[in-house]
Amino acid sequence: MDTRRVLLGLCFFLLLPPSVSPVTDFCPERCDCAHPQQLLCANRGLRAVSKPAPSSDDALIFNLAGNFIANISASDFSRYGRLIRLNLQFNQISDIHPKAFEKLSQLEELFLGHNLLTDVAAGTLQPLRKLAVLYGNNNALKKITPEIFCNLENLVKLRLDGNSIDVLQDSVFRSLTSLHYLHLEHNKVQHVHRDAFSKLSQLRFLNLAHNKQSAVTNVLTFSQLRALTTLLLSENEIQHVGNHVFQNLKRLTKLSLSNNRISRLDSEALKGLSSLRELLIDGNKLEEVPTGLLDPLVRIERLDFSRNRIANVNSSAFSKLKYLKVLKLSNNVLTSLSGGIFALNNVLYDLDLRGNNWTCDCRLEELKRWMITAHSRGKLLAASVQCHHPVTLRGKYLDYVNSSQLQPRGNWSHSCTSGAGPEESRGGGVLVKVEAEKRGALYPLDDEEKTGERNRTEGLGQGSRGGTMRREGEKRKRAGQDIQEDQEGAKPLSFLKEAKTEHRSAESAAKRPKGRRRSKIPAKTNPSTTSNPSHETSMWSSTSSPVQSKEKFDLLRSAQEEALPVITDPCVFNRHFITNVSVDEVTSTTVTVYWTTRAHHRYTSGPRMALHEVHFRILFDRFGNPDRFPRYVYAPGSSRAVTLRELTPGVTYMVCVEGVVGGSVCQVAPRDHCGGLVTLPEEEGRSNATLTSDLQLVTVATLVGNGVLLLVITGVWVGRSLRRRLQKRKSAVHVRHMYSTRRPFRPGMASTSMSTDFTSYQSSRPSRLAPLEEGDLIEFPCDRFLDSCGARRDGSMQRFSD
Structure with missing residues (x-):
């Protein structure tokens, strides 16, 4: 019987048509196809496009990146008419047949980057009407023509960076009316036709960095890019920027001219950039920042003039930049800055002045006061002016130099902003x-x-000033x-x-009446x-x-x-004179630091000249952060508390207090005067009264709940106890009725009495107890009711029931 069943099964299996594996049904050879619409053939060592499987027409994504494909024939993609993404990057493709993409009318993304293409035949991309992303970066393209991009009206992003393009022809991108992002960096572009970017009215991002442009002077070059927000012209060879070249870029927010050879900006070179937020012009050869040059940048927030040759900055150069937050003037040849140059820049918080040849004299006194005020408010965290001249102050920071040490220099009428000379020259x-x-x-x-x-x-004003002195x-x-x-x-x-x-x-003499005298001796x-x-x-x-x-x-x-002891060593001052450093009033963004100091002397004898003036420097940094970024707040010598602001909620900080004596600080970290603190998270930044009231409400609710639960438990226990007592009492009454012997015994009425006793017993039972159960049957001795009992007697006890 079993042998017969096996033979029938084999015959049935042989009669079935031959089947194909579900994977090989649609997946090309040497590929992975976890999903029937995604053909993954990347990094397979292929030297040609894989032959299509019989059922590969439904594929939407075809990835062939990272192989050794050299040529694309006309029939390689003829069976993939539904593809929307084709990746051919990182191959060795040097030639593409003009009809290779003829059947890919649904294609939206084409990646041809990192190959060996030197040219793309006209009409090759024409069938790709729905193409939105085209990558042709890092090839060897030397020339692009308008015919290459014919019929690509839906293209949004085009990457041609990393090629060898040297000229942008007239209207080369005229067909790309929907283009938003254009990458042309790392080419050899020397000439840009004035109409090269015509028809690109939707372009937002243009990168022309790392090319070989020598000047930007043609007003029409960027005139039609009215939607442009980012323009990158860094790493070129630009020497001159002409007037009105950016005047139509009303939406431009970032302009980069970094690392060029710009030595001259025309007076109206930046006109029209009313929305610009960031201007990078570092690494050039500018020698000054003249007045009016930056006035059109009414919304500017970040300016970078570092690594130039700037020796002069006009006192009103930044006066109209009310939104300026970051200004970099580092690594120039500045020696002085006007005292009120930043008086109108109320939101400026990052000022980089490092790497200049600062001359610390009275011309920097007003700048110093402004910096100290900004430091006390927790701003200008990166501002530092290190003296280069005179030799006696070389290496010291302006923050630590006393006003008396800003010695006069030459003719005061020319070197000081006041024009009247130092205070010593104005009389006693x-x-x-x-x-x-x-x-x-x-x-x-x-x-x-x-x-x-x-x-x-x-x-002194009325008499002889010389005699008074x-x-x-x-x-x-x-x-x-x-x-x-x-x-x-x-x-x-x-x-x-x-x-x-x-x-x-x-004092008592001053309070006495004028008519009384303390002594009759006449005064000299x-x-x-x-x-x-x-x-x-x-x-x-x-x-x-x-x-x-x-x-x-x-x-x-x-x-x-x-x-009192004279303090000259900041290490000694930190060790012996600063005490009781503490933090208080911690919120999510602020904290107040307190400290006390022992009595000390800050001035020399004779004329009161501040030789060893003492200031305080408060350091605060994120605790445990591998990338240390310490921030400092400076306080005058009379301060004993500082409020730190602009902290990050929920972050642990280390706060240290140290002294600045005579413009120098101790090289040993003040570990004895440090404290840690944790700022409050934003969600916990409510007032203490609100937190206390919430805790009280929770406590009251918990107590009420416990009380109610206790009352319920007590009620249940009392109810059960009362129920047991009532049941016991009822049981006792029933038994007393059944065993009652108060009635006289009547032999003639034995049967009647017995019936009456049990009838009354039944009537006294609650209705819920009828009918009787087995436990309700009670045995009585028959001799108790009748000696000559007519009933059947089967022992000493007899059972009665209803």
């Missing part, structure tokens, strides 16, 4: 005013001190002598007490200064006036300052 009154400002910055003046300062200033010098000299005596072992405590006593006496007067009541008496007179006592007390305070 200015010096006294500066002294008062410096002292007021350290020790705020009360009303009486302000009156004294005002009187002294007025006296001599008297000030004598006072400082005598104060210096007193300080020296104190240091050599005199009695400084008594001197301090005496000065304080005189100061209190002067100077006839030459009788007009100035603040200088009528000698400073060391036994009966000093309030102003004189105040002057003496000021000298005393100077002595106290000079008794």
Whole structure:
């Protein structure tokens, strides 16, 4: 029986028609076809296009990249009429038959890049009416003609970069009316016909970098590219950019002229670029940035003038660039910049001034103040001006150079922006005013001190300035002598007490009525200064006036300052004088850093010239980031807190505080004065009150839920207990009725009594208990009811039931 079934099965199998494997039914030889519409034949070592399979007409994608195909014949793709993508890149194709793509009327993407094509015959691409992407890059094409692109009205992207094209003929792209992206970089283009880009009204991106153009002067070259947003002309040989060459490019947002030989930009070369956001003109030979050149760039955000030969920047060159954010002037030959050159650029945050020959004199003083203000706001993170001249300041950064170190240079009327010379050349009154400002910055003046300062200033304006300056010098000299005596072992405590006593006496004398005198000894007067009541008496007179006592007390305070340690080494200052660095008020984008300092002396004795002025530098950087990008914020010596801004939410930062003494910083990292912080994520950036209220609501809801659950559990337990008690009570009542013996025994009524007892028992049962179950049957001894029981007796017990 089994043998017969096997023979029948074999006969049935032999009678079937021969079948073909589902893979070989549509897949060409030596290809992978996981999907019937995708023929993957890349990197198979093919030297010709694979022969089509019988059922390959439905293929949509054919990938032949990375093989050794040298020629494309007329019949290679005749069986692939439905293809929409054909990839022939990275082969050795040098010749394509003019009718090779005749049957590919549905093709949308054709990749011919990285082959050996030197020419494409006219009409070869004409059947590809639906073609949208054409790659012909990295071949050896030397010439392109309008006939090559005939009937390609739907082409959107064309890549011809990496060839040897030297001329763009008249209307060479006239058929490509829908073209958006055109790549012509890395060719040898020397001449561009003025109508080469005609009809390209939809073009948005044009790359002509790495060619051999020598000038851009023809106004008509780019005049029809009204939709263009990016134009790249870098890495050419351009020397001159003429007027109005970009005037019709109203939508252009990026223009690159980097790494050319441009030495001259005509005054209206950038006219018409009202939408330009980025201008790159680095790596050229520009020598100046004249006024008005950049005025048409009203929307510019990024300017790069680095690696030129710029020696002069007009003070109003950037005045109309209100949206400028990034400006690079590095690696030029600048020596100075006008103080208010960036006063109107409120959004500027990245200014690169490295690699110039800066001369640190009074011409940079206003620029320094502007930079310090910007640093304190967390901006200008890359701005640094390193002094090259004079030799005494060479290598120092302008941020660390004191204003007093910006020494005069030559004729002040030409070198300083004010034109009147330095403060030292304006007379003694200015010096006294500066002294008062410096002292007021350290020790705020009360009303009486302000009156004294005002009187002294007025006296200097009315009397002889030379004599006043001599008297000030004598006072400082005598104060210096007193300080020296104190240091050599005199009695400084008594001197301090005496000065304080005189100061209190002067204050009380100022409060006394004018009719009372403290002493009848006349004060010594100077006839030459009788007009100035603040200088009528000698400073060391036994009966000093309030102003004189105040002057003496000021000298005393100077002595106290000079008794403090003088800081010259930033490492010592960091180690011994900076303490209690902490962070507070952390939000998603800001944090406040606090620190304290021990008392120290920042000025030399004699005239109060800031020799070792102390500033602070706050470093903050992302913690654990392999690419370190430290940012600095600078604070004056009187600051004890700085707010860092523009932080990234949810990022860990390391914050360090260090001192800048005399324009130098310690080379050892201030690890003892660092702290870590984590900025709050944006979703957690709500107020503390909102977070607290949310937590309280969650807590209350949890407590209420627990209370309700406890009440439910307690109710269930009480209900079950009551139910058990009720059931037990009912059971006890039934048994008492059944075993009741209170009724008298009547022999004649035995049957009746028994029936009555059980009837009452049944009637007392709840309705839900009828009929009786097996557990309800109770056995009674028959002798209890009747001695001569007429019923059947089968033992000591007898069962009764309904």
